[in-house]
Every structure is written in structure tokens, then in C-alpha cells.
Amino acid sequence: MNSSGIVFNVQRYSLHDGPGIRTTVFLKGCPAHCWWCHNPESQSPTPQTAWSQNRCISCDACLLACHEGLQPREACLVCGACAEACPTGARELLGTQTTADQVLQDILKDRMFFEDSGGGVTFSGGEPLCQPAFLKDLLTACRSHGIHTAVDTAALCAPETLLDIAPLVDLFLFDLKCADDALHSTGTGLGNGRILDNLAQLGRVHRNIWIRIPVIPGFNDNAGEMEALANLAARAAGVRQVWLLPYHGSWAAKPSRLGLAPSAEALATTTPSPQTMEDFARLFTARGLDTQIGGGA
16 A cells, blocks of 8 residues: 555446446546547546636736646646636646545545445546556555445456456446557557457456446447447456447546547547437447446547
């Protein structure tokens, strides 16, 4: 429990990150750059500052608190003084260095909700396996307190890193974007060879894997790609459920808060229709897979 890591959010009363009522702990850092990423603040492994114009009341509290006089973003010390001073939450510090014990104490506050609902804690990101020692300490601590653990991962790590934590994880939420390697690289900046290999290796030692697939119009929303994913999921050992998550654009304002422009793809993409989602789900159920349509990706 001596390790520390960077957490950018702790979300209570989560209902879509595993069974029951859950507390989801978001760890910072991810090597992929999916253009539809709902947590763009998770991609950088280091803390960042954000500004929401619609919350700003131009009170200058942040300016008075800033040690550098609110320098341009590239000169920011990311000390968090502006966020602490802001009365409306327009300025935010995204990511704080914390210890595994501090996170555990936060998780334990929700323990009665876990016990009443069959829930627990989910570690997400980003890619939580980018902070393997921190994640392992968190999982070990939760296991010692009898708390159900889930890890939401795309397995963007060395196989030995994934297999090292597997005995401490009750449920893996395994993210798959597409079956085709070239398409995966186009959409995320990375090929999927390591991901598919890690899924196969994990299935040999773990028997509670839920595959989660974001359905992204213009990227993987075609019968050929969905059939390939259905075949892949049907072959994989340890898969208990498949969740299809329809794209929605609720995250589109996030990049501007970080001083970034949203991608052209994000601006042009719409949510797939309920009928499309049902048609895709049938491709998976036809292969004997317990398939659910989720709240969105």
C-alpha cells in the first residue's frame, strides 16, 4: 500500500460499470487516442487544468490565486491554485497524486451500497494498467476488505502485467473496438494485435470477462465488422457477456475545456439508431453470447 498514482475522478453510484451500485475510480494515462474517447482528460498521464467558459463569472479569483499570473496553458505549473480559488468550478484540476490507502478510504465510504446491491469498485481510465503497481495495490486492498473488484481495460499492456493482476480481479470489462488491425490503428492510433493476444491469454486464466464494444458510426458500424467481432467473442474463453455501447456525443465539449479542438469525426458522428443496435445484437446472440445494449460509449 506504499504506491501512489494519479486519479482524475471518483464517480459514485455508477450503474453501468459492472453489477450493482459501484464506485468507479478513474486512473490517468492511456496510450491510445480514440477520437470518440469520452474521457479525453484521461489520455495524458499527468495532471491537467481545465476551464469551462459557460461557468466562468469573470471574477478574477483564479488570476489572483495563480502564482504565474495565468500564463498560457503550456507554461502552467498545474498547481491547482486557480481551481481551488474558483467559486463556480469553471477552473478544474484534472488529476491528483494520491496513495492507494487514500483511495481505499474513499472507496470504503460507499461500502454499504456495495453490500446492499451486490456492487463494488471498478477501476477505469484511461487505461488503468498504465499504472500497474498502483492498480495492484488498490485491488489487493479491496480484496482484503471483501469488496468486489472490476477492471475496465483494453489490455494495452504487456501480457505479464495483465496476468499479474488477474487473480485479484472479480470481473474484467474488456474493451474491444474492432477486429481489423488497420481499422483499429486508424481509429485509435494503435493496432490491436496485443489486445487480441491479451484477451486470449486472459481467457485461459479468468472466467468472468464482459466484452464491451462501442458502436461508432462511420468506424465499426457495419455488418462485416460486427460479425468479425461476434466471431472473435464467441471463440474467446472466459467471456460471460457482451455489451454493445451506442456512440453519443455528450462528451463533445470536453476537448475545448482542455484547450483542444474536437475532431472532425466527432463533430460529424451521430448516435446509431435503436434498430441498428438490435440488429447488431442479434449477430452476437446468434452465436450463443449473452448480449446487452448499454447506455452509451
